[in-house]
Amino acid sequence: MTDTTEKAAVKTTMGAASTAPSPAPAPRGTRVWRGVTPWLFLIAPLALLITFTYAPVANMLAYSLTDWDGVSPELRYIGAENYAEIFTREDLFRVFFVSGYYLVASAVQIVAALYFATILSFNVRFRNFFKGVLFFPYLINGVAIGFVFLYFFQDGGTLDSVLNLFGVESDRAWLGTPVSANTSLAGVSVWRYLGLNFVLFLGAIQSIPGELYEAAELDGANRWHQFRHIIAPGIKPVLTLTVILSISGSLSVFEVPYIMTGGATGTETFVIQTVNLAFRFGKTGLASAAAVVLLLIILLVTWIQRRLVPDDKVDLV
Numbered sequence: 001m002t003d004t005t006e007k008a009a010v011k012t013t014m015g016a017a018s019t020a021p022s023p024a025p026a027p028r029g030t031r032v033w034r035g036v037t038p039w040l041f042l043i044a045p046l047a048l049l050i051t052f053t054y055a056p057v058a059n060m061l062a063y064s065l066t067d068w069d070g071v072s073p074e075l076r077y078i079g080a081e082n083y084a085e086i087f088t089r090e091d092l093f094r095v096f097f098v099s100g101y102y103l104v105a106s107a108v109q110i111v112a113a114l115y116f117a118t119i120l121s122f123n124v125r126f127r128n129f130f131k132g133v134l135f136f137p138y139l140i141n142g143v144a145i146g147f148v149f150l151y152f153f154q155d156g157g158t159l160d161s162v163l164n165l166f167g168v169e170s171d172r173a174w175l176g177t178p179v180s181a182n183t184s185l186a187g188v189s190v191w192r193y194l195g196l197n198f199v200l201f202l203g204a205i206q207s208i209p210g211e212l213y214e215a216a217e218l219d220g221a222n223r224w225h226q227f228r229h230i231i232a233p234g235i236k237p238v239l240t241l242t243v244i245l246s247i248s249g250s251l252s253v254f255e256v257p258y259i260m261t262g263g264a265t266g267t268e269t270f271v272i273q274t275v276n277l278a279f280r281f282g283k284t285g286l287a288s289a290a291a292v293v294l295l296l297i298i299l300l301v302t303w304i305q306r307r308l309v310p311d312d313k314v315d316l317v
Helices: 003-018 028-063 081-088 095-121 127-139 142-152 158-165 178-206 210-218 223-234 236-251 255-260 270-279 284-308
Strands: none
Touching: 028 284, 081 284, 095 127, 095 178, 095 223, 095 236, 095 270, 127 178, 142 158, 142 178, 142 255, 178 223, 178 236, 178 255, 210 223, 223 236, 236 284, 255 270, 270 284
């Protein structure tokens, strides 16, 4: 076949292709259903989200501007008086300082969880056993933990008995003073939530490709160098998440101190105070304002943290 014949055949083929009929557009009804179908699947979750999240928040904002007692059908608008009362009354503002104990405990908790996760990510003996031991406290109900440690810290309880075995005589009331009580309660929170942060860190560490560790060992890097240059950058998004969860959790502690002390001896947290205002003293409007303040504080802390430590994509390879 000559070149002229080949060119003619190509032109004939291209012409036939260009003159082939294009597929007919889908009917208008079909296009409409394609656009509506995703929203049909979203109706149920959006309805639940609005009903149980956004609507209660909107009601809480409205109640915070009133002096409602939680029972009366009448609402009297008082503006921002509830918010002014929260920041001017010393007994209401004092609970912010109690959260400081739990903030320190959160820092200890993160460091300990990161340490254990790093150690157990390598090939050590009985690592599966230690993983279970560390994660088990998180599976226990918070009320049960409160009752267990209530007997643990009582006079002549488990802690005093253990100290006596080592020759340490202790007649101290561990929950009798604000400092010792808040320190003890913060220690309980470390014990309870250490497993959650441990699992998050361990999963993030194990997601790092093993070839990076092998290459680092060939280059003579020790465990500290591997942690500093491979593990720490690789788990940065998870570390950011745990910091946010720890800060928000330290500001909203409720179960354990409520069961163990009921907020007595200077252990009243922000949430315990809010519950008492609403259901014990009948100040639902003031309690709603306190809840709004807590929400704004958590959002502000999260925003600051995200600005200081942006969630950049980590590329280790």
